[in-house]
Amino acid sequence: MSSPLDSLKLALEHSPENVPLLLLYAKTCMEELQLADARETFLKVVRLEPANAEARLGVASVVHLEGRGSEAAVRAEQLIEEQPQYAPAYLFLSRILAGEGELGRAKILYAKALELDRTLADVSLEKELAESRSNPGSEPRGPRKVGVTAGGDYLEGIGSGDDDDSADGHSRGGAAFDLGLADFEKPKLKFEDVGGMDAVKEEIRMKIIYPLQHAELFKAYDKKVGGGVLLYGPPGCGKTLLSKATAGEIKANFIALGLHQILDMWIGNSEKNMHEVFELARKNAPCVLFFDEVDALAADRRDLRQSAGRNLINQFLSEMDGADSQNEGVLILGATNAPWHIDPAFRRPGRFDRTLFVPPPDEPARASIIDVMAKKKPIGELDPKALAKKTEGFSGADLKAVFDLATEQVLNDAMKTGKVIPLTTKDLLKATSRHKPTTRAWFESAKNYALYANQGGFYDDVLKHLGLLK
Known part of the structure; x- marks a missing residue:
């Protein structure tokens, strides 16, 4: 007996550009957790019909299931910007923000979704959002959004709430306080608290810990303290935990950043925020500066047609180079589930010159x-x-x-x-027996890149993990 997917595949062989059929197939793939096929099919619909909101939201949904929440949110924001009457996009973004604890913004978006389409009412989400009434800190601070097209281009996004200017009329964008970094931590976590990952730990020791412990010896070899390390691998395997433990090992300050703390809807403010973050790290060295989902901030510029995204990436590269200020004592750690989306310029020596695969625990x-x-x-x-x-x-x-x-x-x-x-x-x-490992979907995608886009052996560790390279 054939499965629904088999029947839909057969139908698509006879009608490969039938958009309603493609959408049905993509949704069925999602139900079966065949995320790669779902994403590919949604993207095919977008190529056929660039304005198809259902397909574009489908891409965002797949991305979210793959663990790239920030990218999913950015895609939803852009869809809202371009099609402000499409209610499901507001509901989807509201759910993401509620999951991240931003209940104030989530509540505004949910109300807009219901205003456009009352049939989208979600009782469980309403219960979660009700908490915001007694939590003033969850209210939105003002607009801080950009959008991204289906092709990955950053654009100015929508605003929510009042404008982000202070009482004297000057913009507050870029200040450490506004970025939520006024009080950062010195983690107590150590490597011994993180199971496994011995090879990754040793690489980090050589990059940051040993230079601090043996400063004179490293100075004799003109080896500076700091630099960049890119951690990549399946979601949920401890990249963030390992970054905190690195800071704990050297008793350094730890600044963790998400996409929402850098991106700003106002032209030039995203670059300003990036500079402020690096300045904060330099002033508080030794410091570990951790960028989660760094692929969203370091996207391949070849995929970008809009200047806003390119400018931010260029600013990021400039800050990593220490063009205007020295990065001595600043270790920049980036974590990503999708290293193939990162601009190759970030892997140049002096930037993320160590790329470490963080596999599932043995x-x-x-x-x-x-x-x-x-x-x-x-x-x-x-x-x-x-x-x-x-x-x-x-x-x-x-x-x-x-x-x-x-x-x-x-x-x-x-x-x-x-x-x-x-x-x-x-x-x-x-x-x-009731839970299947979520790493399988990631390895399905990574295997293709490792086999067919492995310039310079960048993904050799993935092939070794899969037993395809000795």
């Missing part, structure tokens, strides 16, 4: 992660090694999902009896 690392996760839960009999053997390919985030699933089941039984029921290995093993 068996000993998974056992270590399981031990850590078990500490805050009522645990009965637990065999981390047995559980680690059954979770090949699971990321740290996947292991957390396993604990969540097992906990939900045990809580259900506990509520019936009114007593605390400890989690056991059996409960956790049962939960692993």
Whole structure:
């Protein structure tokens, strides 16, 4: 008996440019978690009909499922900018922002979605947004958005709330306070708190830790402290955690940045924000400057036709080079799930000159992660090694999902009896059968790039992990 996908594929062979059929196929692919096929099909519709809002929102949805939340938000913002009457885009962006804790902006967008289409009411989202009424800090600070076309171009975006000028009429954009960086942290986390990833840790030691510990020796070789390291790999494998641990190892300041803290709808402010961030790091060296989802800020300029995106990338490159100020003592860490979208100029020596693959944790690392996760839960009999053997390919985030699933089941039984029921290995093993590793979809995409776009052996580590290169 053929599956719905097989039937749709057969129909598309006879009518390959049938847009409604392509949309149905793409949605079915998403339901089956065949994200690469879904994205490719949505993009085909966009090529056939560039203004097709359903297809463009579909691309954003796939990107979001792949773990690139900031890029998904930017795509949705641009769709709203170009088609302000398309209600589903407001709802989609509202859900993303609510998930990130930006309840004020999410509430405004949800209200707009309902104003355009009352049938989009979402009871669970409404409950989440209700929290913003008692949380003034979640209200929007003003417009800070840009859009991105289906081809990846950055454009000016929509505003929400009042303008971002201070009482004296001067723009506040670019200040560390406005970027939410006035109080940054010195993490207490160390490498010993992060399971596995020994090769990656050693690379980081050579780049930043050893130069600080053996300053005179490195100075004799004219080896400076600082530079850039790009961490890439499947989502949920500890890139952010490792970055914090790096700062903890050297007792350095740690500044974590997201896309929303840099991008600004006003021309020139994004570049100004980028400069302010680097200046803040230089003044507080030694400092680890961490860019999450860095591919959104360092996109390949060959894919950009608008000047705004190019200008920001050029500013980023200039700051990394230390053209106007020295970056001594500043380690720039970038994390991405999609290194193939990053401009090649960022991989030039002196910028992200170390590119490190962060794979899913191996068996000993998974056992270590399981031990850590078990500490805050009522645990009965637990065999981390047995559980680690059954979770090949699971990321740290996947292991957390396993604990969540097992906990939900045990809580259900506990509520019936009114007593605390400890989690056991059996409960956790049962939960692993209900959760599939999310890293598989990433490796499907990465394999293609590693096999067919591996200039200079950039993706050799991916091929080695997959057993395709010795």
